[in-house]
Amino acid sequence: xxxxxxxxxKVSEVDLTTVVPSVATSAGAFxxxxxxxxxxxxxxxxxxxxxxxxxxxxSNDHANNxxxxxxxxxxxxxxxxxxxxxxxxxxxxNAVMDNDAGAANTSLQVKNEDDYEENFGGGQTRAGTFYAxxxxxxxxxxxxxxxxxxxxxxxxxxxxxxLTTATSTLTIHSNPNLANNVIxxxxxxLGPDQQQRKVSAVSGNTITLDTNYTGNTLTNSATTxxxxxxxxxxxxxxxxxxxxxxxxxxTADELHVAIADEDGEITGVAGQVIEAWGNLSKAKDAKTPxxxxxxxxxxxxxxxxxxxxxxxxxxxVGASAGSAAKGTSFGSPTIPVTASFVSGTxxxxxxxxxxxxxxxxxxxxxxVDVSLIFAGAAxxxxxxxxxxxxxxxxKDCIVCISPERADVVxxxxxxxxxxxxxxxxxxxLPSSSFAVMDSGWKYQYDKFNDVSRYVPANxxxxxxxxxxxxxxxxxxSPAGFNRGNLKNxxxxxxxxxxxxxxxxxxxxxxxxxxxPGQGTVLFGDKTMLAGPSAFDRINVRRLFITLEKAIExxxxxxxxxxxxxxxxxxxxxxxxxxxxxxxxxRGIQDFKVVCDDSNNTAEVVDRNEFVGDIFVKPNRSINFIxxxxxxxxxxxxxxxxxxxx
Numbered sequence: 001x002x003x004x005x006x007x008x009x010k011v012s013e014v015d016l017t018t019v020v021p022s023v024a025t026s027a028g029a030f031x032x033x034x035x036x037x038x039x040x041x042x043x044x045x046x047x048x049x050x051x052x053x054x055x056x057x058x059s060n061d062h063a064n065n066x067x068x069x070x071x072x073x074x075x076x077x078x079x080x081x082x083x084x085x086x087x088x089x090x091x092x093x094n095a096v097m098d099n100d101a102g103a104a105n106t107s108l109q110v111k112n113e114d115d116y117e118e119n120f121g122g123g124q125t126r127a128g129t130f131y132a133x134x135x136x137x138x139x140x141x142x143x144x145x146x147x148x149x150x151x152x153x154x155x156x157x158x159x160x161x162x163l164t165t166a167t168s169t170l171t172i173h174s175n176p177n178l179a180n181n182v183i184x185x186x187x188x189x190l191g192p193d194q195q196q197r198k199v200s201a202v203s204g205n206t207i208t209l210d211t212n213y214t215g216n217t218l219t220n221s222a223t224t225x226x227x228x229x230x231x232x233x234x235x236x237x238x239x240x241x242x243x244x245x246x247x248x249x250x251t252a253d254e255l256h257v258a259i260a261d262e263d264g265e266i267t268g269v270a271g272q273v274i275e276a277w278g279n280l281s282k283a284k285d286a287k288t289p290x291x292x293x294x295x296x297x298x299x300x301x302x303x304x305x306x307x308x309x310x311x312x313x314x315x316x317v318g319a320s321a322g323s324a325a326k327g328t329s330f331g332s333p334t335i336p337v338t339a340s341f342v343s344g345t346x347x348x349x350x351x352x353x354x355x356x357x358x359x360x361x362x363x364x365x366x367x368v369d370v371s372l373i374f375a376g377a378a379x380x381x382x383x384x385x386x387x388x389x390x391x392x393x394x395k396d397c398i399v400c401i402s403p404e405r406a407d408v409v410x411x412x413x414x415x416x417x418x419x420x421x422x423x424x425x426x427x428x429l430p431s432s433s434f435a436v437m438d439s440g441w442k443y444q445y446d447k448f449n450d451v452s453r454y455v456p457a458n459x460x461x462x463x464x465x466x467x468x469x470x471x472x473x474x475x476x477s478p479a480g481f482n483r484g485n486l487k488n489x490x491x492x493x494x495x496x497x498x499x500x501x502x503x504x505x506x507x508x509x510x511x512x513x514x515x516p517g518q519g520t521v522l523f524g525d526k527t528m529l530a531g532p533s534a535f536d537r538i539n540v541r542r543l544f545i546t547l548e549k550a551i552e553x554x555x556x557x558x559x560x561x562x563x564x565x566x567x568x569x570x571x572x573x574x575x576x577x578x579x580x581x582x583x584x585x586r587g588i589q590d591f592k593v594v595c596d597d598s599n600n601t602a603e604v605v606d607r608n609e610f611v612g613d614i615f616v617k618p619n620r621s622i623n624f625i626x627x628x629x630x631x632x633x634x635x636x637x638x639x640x641x642x643x644x645x
Contacts, residue, residue, distance in 0.1 A: 020554040020578035025474045025546055026466040028075050029083040029370040029397075030459070031358035032068030033350055035059055036138050037086045038112035042361055042368055045082045048073050055086060056138060056266075060449040065346075070446060071376045071459040077487050078463030083368055087350040087358040088135050095132035095139030095344030107343075109135050113301075116308055121301065129316070130309045132344055139344035142306055143262040145185070146316040147229045148255045148282075149332030153238035154228045155181060161225070163190065163218040168197075170213075172205040173220050178227070179205045181335050185230035191215035198230070229336050231258035234276045242279065242294070242325075244286045250325040252332045253281045255296055255317060259306050262340055275304060282317050283325035296321075313337065352381045359386055365394045371545070372462040374400040380428055387528075391434035396545050398465070398527075398538070401429070401437045402456035403509075408441050408494040409454045418494045423507045431530035433541045436461060438522065439504055440512040441493040442486065454493055457512055460486045464522055465542065475543035475587040477525040477621040479510065484522040486512065492520060508536075525621055540618045543587055547616065551575060555612070563605045568595045571612055579616070589617040 036056035037043065045051045051072055058069035076082055094108045108131060110116050132139025147153050160174040170188070172179050179202060182188070186199045188209070195215050201208035239254035257277040264270035280296035288294055293302075296317070300309045312321050318331020350358075355378070362370055373390065375383055383401055391399045407421040426437055440457045464478040464486070471483060478484055492514050496504060501511040501523065510524030529536040535544070554574055561567045572593050579591045594613040604611055632641055 018554070018557050018574060020550050020574060023546065023549040023553060024081070024369055025371050025542065025549075026079055026469045027081045027083065027369050028079055028372045028374065028462055028466070029085075029362050029368070030068075030072050030075065030374055030376060031085040031087055031355060031362075032072060032376050033065050033088070034069060034086045035065060035346065036134060036136050038134055039086050039088050039092075039115075040357055040361065041085065041112040041114070043084050043086075045072070045076065045084050046080045048076050051076060051082075051084070055084070057448040058446070059346075060446075060451065066446055066449065066453060067455050068376050069448075070444065070453070070455045071374065074444075074455065074459035074488065075374060075463045075466075078460075079466040083362070083370060085358040085361055087354040089347040089350050089354060091345065092135040092347030093343060093345045094135050095137075095142060095341035097129050097131060097144070097339040098342045110308065111135070116301065120308070120310060129311050129313045130307050130339070132341055133304065133306055133308055135344070135347070137344050137346045138265065139306075139341050141261055141263050141265040142341040143260045143338065144307060144341070145229070145231055145258045145260070145336050145338040146255060147231070147235075147239060147257075147336045148317045149252060149334065150238040150240060151181075151332065151334040152229060152336045153232065153235075153256070154226065155334065157181070157225050157227065158222055159225055160220050161218055161223055162220055163213050165214060165217050166212050168200075168209040168212045170207040170209060170218075172207070178225060179207060182207055182227055183335055183338060185338050186336070187228040187230060187232060189226040189228070191218065194226070229256075230338065231256070231260075231273065231276070234258055234273055235278045239279060242281050242283075242286055243289065244294075245281065245283055245325040245328075245330075248326040250283060250328045251330065253283045253286060253325060253328070253330045254279050255282060256280070257296070257300065259304070275306060277304070281325070282321040282323075282330045283328065284322050285324050352379070355382050356385050359390055363390055363393060365396055370394070370397050372398055372400060372465055374458040374462040375402070375456070376458065377402075377405060377456050379404065380425070383429055387430050387432050387435045392432060395434065396549055397434065398462075398541065398545075399432075399435045400458040400462040401435060401528075402441060402458040402461075403437075403439065405441060405454065405456075408439070411494070416500065419496065419500045419503050422494075422504060422509055426507050426509050426528070429528065431528060433527045433529040433533070433535035435528040436510065436526070436538055437508065437528055438510050438512050439494065439496060442488075442512075442520070443490045443493065444488050445490065452490060457486065457492075461510075461512075461522060463487075465538070473585055473587060474546045475539050475582075475585075475619065477537070477539045479522045479525040479538075479621075481518065481521060485519045486522065489514070489520040525623070534618055534620070537621060539621050543582075543618050544616075547579075547582070547614075550578065551614065554578070558610060563600055563608075563610050565596070567610075568600065571595050571610075575612070575614065579614075586619060589619055591616045 034055035037054050058066035094110050157178040159178050161172050163170045184199055188197050197209040200210045235256050239256050241251050242254050245253040259275040261267045261272045261274050280299055281294045284295050286294050297309050316337035320330045386399045403422045403425050408418050411418050438457050438461045441454045442457050443454055445452050468476050468478040468483045495514050496511045504511050505524050508526050508528050513523045514520045525538045527536050527541050534540045572595050575593050592615040599611040
């Protein structure tokens with residue numbers, strides 16, 4: 001503190017209120033097959049509605065698609081925090097604009113926004129005018145229409161034409177410009193009563209309407225026909241000149257874009273508009289009064305859920321698109337450009353290599369906070385990677401695992417084959433206190449496809465730990481009738497009897513059991529640690545994860561301070577109240593914090609190190625209850641026999 005030149009009072013503050021922070025213990029993570037959404041990118045999902053909005057509802061015909069979606073949804077029945085990663089095979093492709101001469105090929109895979117910017121957005125690869133935002137057959141349902149000027153929005157034409165009542169063929173005899181300025185999907189207003197008909201085909205000077213005309217016959221005489229863009233009613237008016245372009249003497253820079261569900265697969269209604277982007281600009285420097293970039297390519301690539309717009313096309317936006325707005329008279333196309341999407345594919349189920357790439361996005365605990373990872377229908381290869389390369393590397397999360405489907409669903413082996421197959425699968429996996437295995441697949445209703453199907457129970461097992469955090473604390477067991485009831489179970493594929501549960505539990509597998517009148521319950525709380533240890537129980541492992549995360553975070557304030565007795569006292573005063581609080585909430589029996597010159601020796605200090613030893617006696621859950629009933633004859637006091645049996 002600097003000295004004062006003359007007598008006076010200087011006021012300063014020292015903050016000694018630092019406490020051990022609360023840490024998240026319920027954050028889940030899942031890597032799976034989905035129909036839509038960015039590939040190999042972490043997406044935070046907060047509820048079932050957001051899961052559907054980001055990854056779309058599951059299909060009934062793609063391997064593991066529905067099971068993965070429902071498994072993620074099962075976890076969200078207990079939690080509001082799920083980091084989700086979509087993975088696809090190499091033969092899953094984005095849908096592309098039909099008949100686009102600029103398309104490099106139809107085998108296009110753009111995984112996510114980063115992939116687009118790095119490999120496509122800067123013109124590195126010409127992939128067509130526009131294409132579906134992510135891989136998947138769902139992209140084939142998309143139709144995009146661009147209105148690049150006032151005349152494309154609405155135009156009036158004086159023509160000599162014939163249209164007989166109760167027919168659908170409009171024949172142009174003179175002023176064939178109308179036919180040249182009409183595309184399939186446009187709306188025509190015909191006759192004195194302005195009957196509205198949609199164009200279904202254009203061939204030369206013959207225009208076919210979607211339904212018969214019922215008004216007065218149009219003869220070979222001057223007739224005014226109004227044509228409108230198919231999506232006319234989705235916007236307040238025609239694209240004109242934006243305020244930004246007007247301010248710098250530019251003109252006609254606006255355009256409208258409509259994205260529709262052409263076949264109804266997305267919304268259930270064929271032709272339903274799913275995105276409408278109005279008054280975007282052809283000028284690369286255009287902005288709203290609030291400073292928002294409204295250059296059409298950048299805006300759509302940032303905000304659209306469904307498409308990327310890759311290359312300029314003069315037919316849709318005029319040759320001057322992409323110029324600066326100052327003084328530019330932008331081209332104003334006279335007809336809209338409309339394109340259906342084709343060649344999108346779901347591909348095969350993602351390979352082990354793709355899943356491992358997805359899992360590795362969860363590896364660094366500084367990048368993503370995860371406490372619970374559930375494996376879904378993962379096979380042995382994927383689970384081994386999850387345990388050895390993710391959980392054992394992070395050491396702050398638990399992997400939840402179920403047996404393979406064939407072990408429990410319609411297992412055709414001998415009576416009791418389920419137990420043998422489950423144990424064999426368990427024994428093929430590593431020993432780890434950071435992994436938990438249940439015994440089951442549950443049968444549940446799939447509302448999206450109106451069927452019931454089997455789904456691995458590990459999403460629920462992870463969810464039960466979230467429920468435990470919500471009603472108690474992480475150091476309580478998630479098993480049993482108080483906190484271990486699974487939701488939305490019609491039946492279990494395998495419901496182990498008492499003798500079978502004994503074998504499973506001895507192998508480190510937690511049985512899931514349906515009890516008549518009592519629901520379906522997780523009936524064990526072991527980790528997959530093979531040897532006897534306090535860490536072979538879920539509650540103890542989660543207790544230490546919680547303590548270690550919280551104390552590690554709190555210890556950040558000690559970095560770069562002096563390693564002297566004052567700092568050590570401050571450290572103990574920081575940690576001990578936290579541990580006493582955990583003790584009062586029944587997490588631990590006792591504890592001791594050692595941080596003094598006994599473990600911070602001169603050698604430790606000279607290495608710029610600091611040591612705090614924290615000793616903890618965890619509380620244990622009850623796994624076995626013995627009840628002894630003793631019959632006592634009349635006239636005998638209980639005090640006479642207590643202790644004698």
